[in-house]
Amino acid sequence: MTMTTRAPGRHLPGAGTPEASAIEHARAEMLQEAKPRGRTRIGADVVCESLLRQGVDVIFGYPGGVLLPLYDVLGDYPQLRHVLVRHEQGAAHAADGYARVTGQVGVCLATSGPGATNLVTGIANAMLDSVPMVAITGNVAAALLGKDAFQEIDITGITLPMTKHNYLVRDANDLPHVFAEAFHIARTGRPGPVHIDITKDALQQETRAQHPDEETVLAAIPGFRPTYDGHPRQLRLAAKMIDEATRPVILAGHGILLAGASDQLRAFAERAQIPVAHTLLGVGAMDETHPLEYGYMGMHGWKHVNRAIQSADLLIALGMRFDDRVTGKVSTYATGARIIHVDIDPAEIGKNVSVDVPIVGDVGRVLTALTPLVAERRPADRAAYFEQLAAWRRESESRSWHGSGAWRDGLLSADYVVEQIGAAANYDATLVADVGQNQMWVARYGGFRRPDSHLSSGGLGTMGYALPAAMGAAVGRPDKETWAICGDGGFQMTMQQLGTLVQEHIPVKIAVLDNTKLGMIRQWQELIYAGNYHSAHLLGPDYLKLAEAYGIPAFRATTPDEVPTAIAAAQAVDGPALVHFRIADEQNVFPFMPAGKGLSDLIEEWGGADE
Amino acid sequence: MSDPVTSAAAPTGAPATPASAPSPARPAAAAPATNAERAIPGTGTAHRHVLVAVVNNRPGVLNRVANLFRARNFNIESLAVGHTERPDVSRMTITLRGDDVAVEQAAKQLYKLIDVLKVQDVTAEPRIEHELALIKVRATNSTRAEVLKVVELYKGRVVDVAADSVIVEATGTEDEIDALVALVGGFGIKEMVRTGSTVMVRGPQVVEYEGVAK
Numbered sequence A: 001m002t003m004t005t006r007a008p009g010r011h012l013p014g015a016g017t018p019e020a021s022a023i024e025h026a027r028a029e030m031l032q033e034a035k036p037r038g039r040t041r042i043g044a045d046v047v048c049e050s051l052l053r054q055g056v057d058v059i060f061g062y063p064g065g066v067l068l069p070l071y072d073v074l075g076d077y078p079q080l081r082h083v084l085v086r087h088e089q090g091a092a093h094a095a096d097g098y099a100r101v102t103g104q105v106g107v108c109l110a111t112s113g114p115g116a117t118n119l120v121t122g123i124a125n126a127m128l129d130s131v132p133m134v135a136i137t138g139n140v141a142a143a144l145l146g147k148d149a150f151q152e153i154d155i156t157g158i159t160l161p162m163t164k165h166n167y168l169v170r171d172a173n174d175l176p177h178v179f180a181e182a183f184h185i186a187r188t189g190r191p192g193p194v195h196i197d198i199t200k201d202a203l204q205q206e207t208r209a210q211h212p213d214e215e216t217v218l219a220a221i222p223g224f225r226p227t228y229d230g231h232p233r234q235l236r237l238a239a240k241m242i243d244e245a246t247r248p249v250i251l252a253g254h255g256i257l258l259a260g261a262s263d264q265l266r267a268f269a270e271r272a273q274i275p276v277a278h279t280l281l282g283v284g285a286m287d288e289t290h291p292l293e294y295g296y297m298g299m300h301g302w303k304h305v306n307r308a309i310q311s312a313d314l315l316i317a318l319g320m321r322f323d324d325r326v327t328g329k330v331s332t333y334a335t336g337a338r339i340i341h342v343d344i345d346p347a348e349i350g351k352n353v354s355v356d357v358p359i360v361g362d363v364g365r366v367l368t369a370l371t372p373l374v375a376e377r378r379p380a381d382r383a384a385y386f387e388q389l390a391a392w393r394r395e396s397e398s399r400s401w402h403g404s405g406a407w408r409d410g411l412l413s414a415d416y417v418v419e420q421i422g423a424a425a426n427y428d429a430t431l432v433a434d435v436g437q438n439q440m441w442v443a444r445y446g447g448f449r450r451p452d453s454h455l456s457s458g459g460l461g462t463m464g465y466a467l468p469a470a471m472g473a474a475v476g477r478p479d480k481e482t483w484a485i486c487g488d489g490g491f492q493m494t495m496q497q498l499g500t501l502v503q504e505h506i507p508v509k510i511a512v513l514d515n516t517k518l519g520m521i522r523q524w525q526e527l528i529y530a531g532n533y534h535s536a537h538l539l540g541p542d543y544l545k546l547a548e549a550y551g552i553p554a555f556r557a558t559t560p561d562e563v564p565t566a567i568a569a570a571q572a573v574d575g576p577a578l579v580h581f582r583i584a585d586e587q588n589v590f591p592f593m594p595a596g597k598g599l600s601d602l603i604e605e606w607g608g609a610d611e
Numbered sequence B: 001m002s003d004p005v006t007s008a009a010a011p012t013g014a015p016a017t018p019a020s021a022p023s024p025a026r027p028a029a030a031a032p033a034t035n036a037e038r039a040i041p042g043t044g045t046a047h048r049h050v051l052v053a054v055v056n057n058r059p060g061v062l063n064r065v066a067n068l069f070r071a072r073n074f075n076i077e078s079l080a081v082g083h084t085e086r087p088d089v090s091r092m093t094i095t096l097r098g099d100d101v102a103v104e105q106a107a108k109q110l111y112k113l114i115d116v117l118k119v120q121d122v123t124a125e126p127r128i129e130h131e132l133a134l135i136k137v138r139a140t141n142s143t144r145a146e147v148l149k150v151v152e153l154y155k156g157r158v159v160d161v162a163a164d165s166v167i168v169e170a171t172g173t174e175d176e177i178d179a180l181v182a183l184v185g186g187f188g189i190k191e192m193v194r195t196g197s198t199v200m201v202r203g204p205q206v207v208e209y210e211g212v213a214k
């Protein structure tokens, strides 16, 4: 820490004041390259210590000027793996993917200004999907805050509405407490991202501040006390309603997975003999081969599932939030059904639909308490209901699935490709979907049997999510094969991460479902905008050459019989691999509920031909 | 059931409130009506609500609260804030329009802010609800006496006198101040500032909250 030689100049407002010299000092620090390596404990050390104390073993990050004090000490903590990404958005998505498959808090790191703003999309994505994350950014020295200094941006102002909480830390002595609190908030109650912005001088400031114990952390946030156990009276009301229902449907959402409550869900459904429908993010909450598993609901969900919901007399919503993609037009949604709504976030209850029995609590604990209260049933007790459901299911599956592998233009049928990937990995791989038609095909045809084996950007719908999130998922669960299943458009949004896969030896298998289109855009234009295909066509690179340029083995499939071969070839590679599937140009995802319509208004076919 | 904030669901930050209670929206015993339209929450008749929010007195908290109302599309009419008997705790009085469900939703969203310690809807409570107004009224030699009379009648106070104007200070309910403003308006208002309502429930009852550790 050398003082600047320049005298406080006349250029500075308030020259000569302590404030002015602090600013001058901070500017000099910013310009100064190397820090004398004294190895006293500094703020950057506290960051690393805090991460280790929270059980973090990997951070996804990208350096920059204000983070150099941190990168200067990172090497002293070899237990902390740092994955150098190729764009900060990918760091946040990777932390997100890591968190979804491990249930641990994912951590990403970016520098001030553009690094921090690049992170924003990934933080928003985690917020809307309730993913536990701690995002760390550096900022300019405290004395320069608000001066439009180089690479200064009010990033906590930006992340305020898209985080559970955020902090701007200017004093290293605050770091131990802030980190402990941030991790607690990120993982407790309804999970979500917490952002910590740290000034450069705080990172390099000497400190002896001790790490707080749990009690101290809790005492400092009396305003944050989630409710875990359902109110007994509400549980009794719910049980009574469940016992009275003749056409009940369970709506299983992401909350089941976040709470690790798949076993409780199955036990409850089995005891009361209630079919389970799931949201996009609830895919995998129940083994799809289970007899009570009924399928994916909503805008692109199965018709039989939406039909069951529309004719239900009771909906039991578990850790889901009646998103507009799930309900369609609320006024026509399941008009004959009462609703029991279980969620750990009280604000979700009664937000989008009014509810008959609200239950605030951890969905696993609520189900554990509720299950013994409901009457035990045998499948035969619901014979007529189940027969109806089975008939609807047969009908809708026969329309949606052709199984030949080729679509009517002779190119690959996307549903077939996805089905083949799921099968080739024995339905045990982690499949990370991108956004668009590919996302719907993955959710519908991936064949999920294990919790957390399906990752999707649900709330934000972020194109470019799959590859970086798969990166994090593969790092988090190296024991599971991990596929990023992308459209050609989404892949081109974040394909720079191929470099990360190679450098960091992350064995993600990439499937590019190439329809040479922004397929979902094209579908809407065909169905709703009279075929005015403005900007739907998308030129792509030679995907094999692209992969090759990174040293990644790549394969191509254009006919149905090449599909299993190409998948097997990619699986045989020890490391990352890419498969380019040239899928049909104009295949649509059906059924399709146009925006503003209700669940009963599904479009099932177009131009007289099923898809 | 009468207090929309504590019914239906326990807000995150309220350990003292019951975890959940029957929603007032639809009685649980009633048979579901087939084919009727499902009601959309928040579309009922809007009326004025008064919320008290007890928050940590930390930098940025006002910004968090104001931002939340904007982002969630809630319309606040006024927001007054100041610290309480404890310097580390501030208290906000927020007036807004909405139906009971929408305001309950606003309260639940407020609870999600880590710095919010307590939210209470005091709309149905007997309460003192006052604001302060400073009004610079045109007052020449020929009108000054009349202005002063009106001000006195309304228990206002003249706190500054200049050659052609006076500053009137008034405290009272929104309606009382509206009435005073209407009256002195005839003389000409040069400038006015109002603080927005500050509220306290009458009687021994207080807004309780979990304190922060010092």
Ligand SMILES: Cc1ncc(C[n+]2csc(CCOP(=O)(O)OP(=O)(O)O)c2C)c(N)n1
Pocket (backbone or CB within 6 Å): A434, A435, A436, A437, A438, A439, A461, A462, A463, A464, A486, A487, A488, A489, A490, A491, A513, A515, A517, A518, A519, A520, A521
């Ligand atoms: C970052 C971002 N930009 C734009 C969109 C809007 N959008 C949704 S789907 C889609 C097309 C996706 O095309 P592609 O990735 O090729 O997938 P496909 O639908 O063809 O499977 C677009 C542009 C989005 N979801 N995310």
Ligand SMILES: [Mg+2]
Pocket (backbone or CB within 6 Å): A487, A488, A489, A513, A514, A515, A516, A517, A518, A519
């Ligand atoms: Mg495409």
